[in-house]
Amino acid sequence: MKLKDFQLDAVKSLFESMDEPNRDIILKSPTGSGKTIILTYFMHQYIQSYSKTVFVWLTPGKGNLEEQSKEKMDKYIHASQTKLLSDVMTSGFEENDSVFINWEKLTKKGNNALKDSERTNFLEHIQHALNDGLRFVIIVDESHQNNTVKADELIQYFHTNKIIRCSATPKGIKNAVVIEIPEEEVIAAGLIKKVLVINENFPQTVETENQTSFLLERAYAKQRELRAEFAKIGKDINPLMIVQIPDKSQLLQDEVERWFESQGINYENQLLAVWLDNKHENLEYITNPNAKQVALIIKQAVATGWDCPRAQILVKLRENMDETFEIQTIGRIRRMPEAKHYENMLLDSCYLYTLDGKFTAGVKMSLGKNALDAYTVFLKNEYKGIALTGERRTMVISTRNPKRALLAVAKYFENEYGTGSNKFENKTRLQAKGFVFNEEIVNQTYSGETSTLDFKSTDMNAIAVTEKLNTHKHGRDYHNRIGKIGLEIGMEYSYMNTIIRKLFDANFSYSRKILALSPREVYSFVLNNDVRLKNAVREAMAAEIAQLQLDLPAVSEFVFHIPQSEIFTYDSSAKTQVEMKRNVYQNYLSSAEPRSSAERKFEKYCEHCNSVAWWYKNGDKGNEYLSIVYRDNSGKQKLFYPDYILGVGDEIWIIETKGGFDRNGNSQDIDIFSPKKFDVLKAYLDKNHLNGGFVRNDNKSDELCICTNIYSDDINGNDWILLSKLLP
Template identity: 75%
Template sequence: MKLKEFQLEAVKKLFEAMETPARDIILKSPTGSGKTIILTYFMHQYIQSFPKTVFVWLTPGKGNLEEQSKAKMDKYIHASQTKLLSDVMASGFEENDSCFINWEKLTKKGNNALKDSERTNFLEHIQHALNDGLHFVIVVDESHQNNTIKADEIIQYFHTNKIIRCSATPKGIATAEIIEISEEEVIAAGLIKKMLVINQDFPQIIETENQTEFLLGKALAKQRELRSEFLKIDVDLNPLIVIQLPNKSETLQDSVERYLETKGLTYENGQLAIWLSDRHENLEGIDTPNAKSSAVIIKQAVATGWDCPRAYILVKLRDNMDETFEIQTIGRIRRMPEAKHYENDILDSCYLYTLDEKFTAGVKMALNKGALNACTLFLKNEYKDITLIGEHRTMVTSTRNPQKALQAIASYAEKEYGVGTNKAENKTRLQTAGFELSEDIVKHTFSGETATLAFNSTDMNKIKVTERLDTHIHGRDYHQKIGKIGLEIGMEYSYMNTIIRKLFDKNFKYSRKILALEPRAVYAFVINNDDKLRYLVREAMAYEMAQLKMDIPSKSYYEFHIPQSCLFTYNGDAKTQHIMEKNVYQNYLSSAAPRSTPEVKFEKFCERSASVEWWYKNGDKGNEYLSIVYQDNSGKQKLFYPDYIISVKGEIWIVETKGGFDRSGNSQDIDLYTPKKFKVLKDYLTEHGLKGGIVRNDAATDELCICMDTYSEDINSDNWVILSSVLE
C-alpha cells in the first residue's frame, strides 16, 4: 500500500487532532478518497506509538460494511490485530485491537444479534478492558447515518475522550476538530473522475415509447464506447453499468431484465448481476477489472459502502414516488479503476442517465461544477489542418522516491554539517551542531526562582535528566518519532525507518552512512534528536528541489491539431443557449461550462469582434490539448495549458485569461504562477513567431485588457492595453 501525499497529510492532521482537547474529530472526505486506507494506516501507526489503545470502528448495518472494512485493514496492514463483534464476544478487548462492529447489532430493536444476556456480556467486556487500563478510541464510519440518541448511548459505555467521525456528508458538531479533504485534491491525485456527465447527447425533445429502454440503450452504447477506448490503450477493463431501481419496484425490475435479455445480458450468461437485500447473483469477483458482468441491478439501500472501481455509468430509474437524493449513490461511479487518470476525457469522466428531475437537481447541487450536461461536438472541416507545436515535460516527479530522499538527506547533511566517511569525525561534527549522542534517553528541565510566570529560561539552571534506554518501553516513542519525521515530508513510516537506519545503524549497508551506531543506540539517537532530524529531513527536501538540475532535455515537442471531436459540457438550465458561430466546433453553446467569469467575457468578446475570425477553447489537462512546459518554485516541471487559440486577421494568437482587477485596481487573480506562465507564454510566442498574452478584466472601465510585453500587477501601467484597440 502506497499512500498519496494528501492521504499522508490527513494522517498527520489526525495525529495533531488527537493532541487537542476536542472530543470529536470529523474527517470529511469525498467518496473515493481512500478514507479506509487513511484511517487504518493512522490506527496502526497510533497503536504502535501509544500503548493500551483499542480502536472500535462502528459501521451502519447495511451491506456488511464492518466485514469489508476489516478485510481492507487485513489487506493493507499485514501486522494488524483485527476483530469482529463475534471475536470480541469470545475473547474480549485486548491491547492493540482494532475492532470492527456493526452498529445496528448493538442498537436496533428486535435485532437478535445480541440477546439481553449477550448485551450485558458485551458491556462487561468493555468494563474489563477499562479496568485493565485500556482506553478506547471510537471511529464512527458513515457518521451521517448514525447520529442518533441510541448511537450516542453506546458510545458512552466506552468512556472515550476521542471519537473520529467520518463521512462524505457529515453533520456538524460545533466543538469538533475538522479535517477536510477537498474534492480537488482527490481528483488531482487521480483517485476519482474529473467530471460527472449528465444525459450526454440527449435531444431537446425526447420522443420514445419506453423511457426505461431509452435510458438503458444510451447506457449500453456508452459502455461499448468506454470498452473500446480502454482497448485502444491496451487496458483490459469492462466498464460496469449500475442500474438503480426505486425500492418496491418489481414490475420495473422485470421490464429492465427483459430489455437487457434482448441485448444479450442475462444472469445465465454472467453478463448481468443483481444485488438486492434478498437476492445476490453474479457478485463474485464483480470488482475485478475484466469481470464478465456489464451491468448490475441495485436498489436505493445498497448505496453505502459498496465499492467497485470499474463502475462508470449510473442509470437512475424512477417511479412516481419521491426518493431522497444520496451523494453516496453518485460516489459509486466516481472512483478511477486504476487510481489514476488516463488523460482522456471519455475515460476520466463518469456518466449518469436519468429522467428524474429531482435526482438531477440533487446531483448538480451536491457536485456544483462537477456535474454538467454534455454532448459530443465535431470540428468544422475548415479548421482540421491547423497545426501548432506543443511541449511535453520529460521529467515527472510527483511522489517522494525513498531512494532519492535518502540521497538528498545524505547530500544535505554533508553540506550542512560537513560530514563525510570518517564516522568519529562525523560524531564530533554532529555534537557541535547540537545533536545529543548519549545512549541514554536525555531530557531537559529548569530549576530556579521567579516572582512572575513570565520568566526567562536563561535566568534558570538547565538540568539534564537521563533515563536508561529500554527498547521495550521506548520502542513506542521511537516509532512515534520516526512516524512524525516521515509525515513531515509525506513519507510512510517503513520508508522513513529504513532511511534513518541506513544513515545511522551499523547493520544497514549504505556507502554514505553518517554514523555506525548499535541498533539500540539508534533508538536513543532518534528519540533525543527528533526535532533536529525533522529539520534535517525537511530542509534536505527543500534543498533538493532548489538544486534540481535536469541532465536530460527539459521538454519534448509534438504536433498539435485541434481535436476532431470533443466532449462538450454545458449548463442545461441556463436561460440563453444560443450557438456561438465563430467557435471551431459545430453547435458550441453560450452556456458552455465550467467557465470562469473572465472566460465567459472573452468568449463573448471573440464572438462580437470583427477582427476575430475563429476561436478555440483549449482543454486544461490531457495529451490531446496544447501544453507548454514551465517549472514551479520548487523546480518541479508542470504543464501550462493556455485558455484560447484565436485567429485575428489571419494571424494565430494564444491567450490566457485570469481574474481581473476590481474598481480600486486590486488584483482578483488567485493563480500564484501567473507571472511564470506569462514568461513561458511570451518565450513560446517569440520562439514560434506568434502573438498573444494574458487577458484580464478592468472593473473600473469594464474593459478586457491584454498584457503582451512585461507583466505587471498594476492595471494602470502602460503594460496593460485595452484588448479591442490591439485587435482592431
C-alpha cells in the same frame, strides 16, 4: 501500501488533531479519496506510538460495511490486530485492538444480533477495558447516517475524549476540528474521475414510448464504447453499468432483466449481476478490472461502502430519495479503475443516465462544475491542420522515492557534517555538531525560581534526566519519532525506518553508511536526536529538489493539435442555447460550462468580432491540451494552460482571461501566479512568433481590456488597452 501526498497530509492532520482539546474531529473526504486507507494507516501508526489505545470503528448497518473495513485493514496493514463484534464478545477488548462494529447491532430496536444479556455483557467488556487503563478512540464511519440519539448513547459508554467522524457529506458538529480533503486534490491524484457527464447526447426534448429502454440503450452503447477505448490503449478493463431501481418495484426489475436478456446479457451467462435484499447473483469477482459482468442491478444496499473501481456508468430509475444518499450512490462510479487518469476524457469521465430531474438537480448542486449535461462535439475539417509547439515538464520529481531520499540524506550528511567512509570519524564529527551519543535516553528539564508563570527557560538551570533504555517502552517512542520524521516530508513509516536503519544500523548494508550502531544504539540515537534528524531529513529533501532542478532540462516540447472531438459540457437550463459558429467545433453552444464570467464575455466577443476567424477553448489539464511550463514561488514546475487560441487573419493569438477590475479600479484577479504566467506566456509568444496576452474586464466601462507587453494591476495605466482596438 503507498499513500498519495494528500492522504499523508490527512494522516499528519489527524495526528495533530489528537493533541487538540476538541473531542470531535471531522474528516470530510470525497467518496473515492481512500478514506479507509487514510484511517487504517493512521490507526496503525497511532497504536504503535501510544500504548493502551483501542480503536472502535462504528459503521452503519447496510452492506456488512464493518466486515469490508476490517478486511481492508487486514489487507493494507500486515499483522494488524483487528476484531469484529463477535470477537469482542468472546475475548473482550485488548491493547492495540482495532474493532469494527456495526452499530445497529447494538442500538436498533428489534435487532436480535445481541440479546439483552449479551448487550449487558458488551457493556461489561467496555468497563473491564476501562478498568485495565485502556483508552478508546472512536471512529464513526458514514457519520451522516449515524447522527442519532441511540448512536450517541452507544458512544457515551466508551467514555472517550476523541471521536473521529467521517463522511463525504458530514452534518454539523459543534466545536469540531475539521480536516477537509478538497475534491480537486483527489481528482489531481487520479483517484476519481474528472467529470460526471449527465445524459450525454440527449435531445432537447425526449420523446419515447419506453423510458427504461431509452436509458438502457444509451448506457449500454456507452459501455461498449468505453470497453473498446480501453482495449485501444491496451487495457483489459470492462466498465460496469450500475442500474438502480426503486424499492418494491418487481415489475420494473422484470422489465430491466428482460431488456438485458434481449441483448444476450443474463444471469445464466454471468454477464448480469444483481444485489438486492432478497437476491444476490454473480457478485463473485465483480470488482476485478476485467470481470465479465456487464451490468449490476441494485436498490439501496450497495450505495454505502461498496468499492468497485471499474464501475463507470449509472442508470438511475429511482425517485424521491434523500439527496445525501444520492451523492453516495454517485460515488460508486467516480473511482478510477487503476487509481490514475489516462489523459483521455472519454475514460476519465463517468456517466449518468436518468430522466429524474430532481435527482440531476441534486447532483449538480453537490458536485457543481464536476457534474454537467454533455454531448460529443467534432472538430471542423478546416481546423484539423492547426499545429503549435506545447511544453511539458521533464522533471518528474518524487521527493518521496525511498531510494532517492536515502541518497539525498546520505549526501546531506556528507556535505553538511563532512561524513565519509570512516564510521569512527563520522561519530566524532556528529558529536561536534551537537548529536548526542548515549546508550540511555536523555531528556531535559529545568530548575530555578520564578515569581511568575511567564518565564524563559534560559533563565533556569538545565538538568539532563537520563533513563535506561527499555526496548518495549521506548520502542513505541522510537516508532512515534520515526513516523513524525517521515510525515514531515510525506514519507511513510516503513520507508523512513529503512532509511534510518541503512544509514546508522550495522545490520543493514549500504555503501554510504554513516554509523554502524547496534539495534539498541539506533533506538537511543533516534530518540536523543530526533529534532536534529528531522531537520536534516527536511533539509536533504530541499537540497535534492534544488539539485534535480539544476541537473535536468526544464521542459520538453511536443506538437499540439486541437483534439478531433471533445465531450462538450453545458448548462441545459440556460435560457439561451445559441450555437457559436466561429468556434472550431460543430454545435458549440453559448451555454458552455464551466466558464468564468470573464470567459463567457470573451467568448461572446470572439463570436461577434470581425477580426476573429475562429477560436478554441483550451482545456485546463491533460496531455491533449496546449500547456506551457512555469515555476511557482518555491521553484516547483507547474503547467499553465492558456484559455484561448484564436485565428486572426493569418496570425494565431493566445489569450488568457482573468478576473477583472471593479468600478474603483481594484483588481478582482484571485490568481497569485498571474504575473509569473504572464511573463512565461510572453516569452512563449516571442519564441514562437505568436501574438496574445491577458484579457480582463474593466467593470467601470464594462469593456474588455488586453495587456500584451508588461503586466500591471493598474487598469488606468498604459499597459492595458481596449481589446476592440487590437481586435476590432
